[in-house]
Amino acid sequence: MSITGTLIVQMIVFMILVGFTMKYVWPPIAAALDERAKKIAEGLAAADKAKADLAAADKRVEAELAKSRNQVTTLLADAERRAQTIIEEAKARATEEGSKIVAAARVEAEQQTVKAREALREQVAALAVKGAEQILRKEVNAGVHADLLNRLKTEL
Template structure:
C-alpha cells in the first residue's frame, strides 16, 4: 500500500509539474497579440503601397503582352497576305509559262509547216527544171540522132539504091520515113511487151 501511495504521490507530483510548465507548442497570449498586430500593419502597408505598384507593373506587362500579340497577329496577317500574293504571282507565272510554251509550240508547228511547204516547192521546182533539162537534152539527142541517122541512112540508101541522095528534100523524106518506121516498131514492141504482162 505504501508503494501504491508512493506511486500515486509521484503521479500527482508529475501532473502538478506538468500543469505549471507551459506547453511548448502553444505560444503565450502576448506573443499572439503582437504577432497579429505586426501582420495587420504589414498587411496594411502591403495593400496601401506595394500592391498598387505590383498591380501597375502587372498591368503594364499585360499591355505589352497584348500589344505584342496584336503585332504578332498583324504580322501573321501580313505574312498570310504576302503568301497569298506570292501564290497568285506563282500561279500567274505558271499560266504565262504555259501560254508561252503553247505559243512556241504553235510557232514551231507553223515554222515546220512553212519549211515543209518551201521544201516541197523547191523540190517541185528542181523536178520541173530537171524534167525541162531532160526534155531539152532528149530533143537535142533526138535532133542529133536524126541528123546522124539521116546521114547514115542516106549513105546506106545511096549504096543500096546506087544513086546519089544528096538532094536535101529527098534525103529528109527518106530519113523521116525511116525514123517513123523505127518509132512505130519500137512502140509496137513496147505495146506487145505490156500485153504480155
C-alpha cells in the first residue's frame, strides 16, 4: 500500500472516530460537564444566599442585643432611682422617728425635772418647818400653818 492510500484510510478512520465521538461520546460528557457547572453555579448561589442570610441574621442579632442593652440600662436606671427613693424614704422615717424619740425624751426629762422640783420643795419645806421648830423650840403644826407652808413652797 502506498502512503497516500494509508493516509486516506487513516483520515477516513479518524473521521469515523470523530463522528462516533461527537455522536455517542461527546454528548454525555458535555451533559455531565453542563450538569456539573449547573451544580457548581447552584452551590455558589446557595452560598451567596447563605452569606446574605447570615448578614441579615447578624444585623437582627445586633439589633436585638442593642435593644436588650437599652432595656437593661433602663432597668438599672429605674432600679437605682427606686433604691434612691427607698433610701430617702428610710432617711425621712428615721429622722421622723429620731425627732419623736427626742421629743418624748424632752417631755420625760421635763416631767422628771418637775417631779424633782416638787420633791425638793417638799424637802425644803419640811426642813424649814424643822428649822423653825428648833428656832421656836416648839412644834409647828402643818395643818394650821398650811397657807404659810404653801407660800414658802411657791417662793422656793
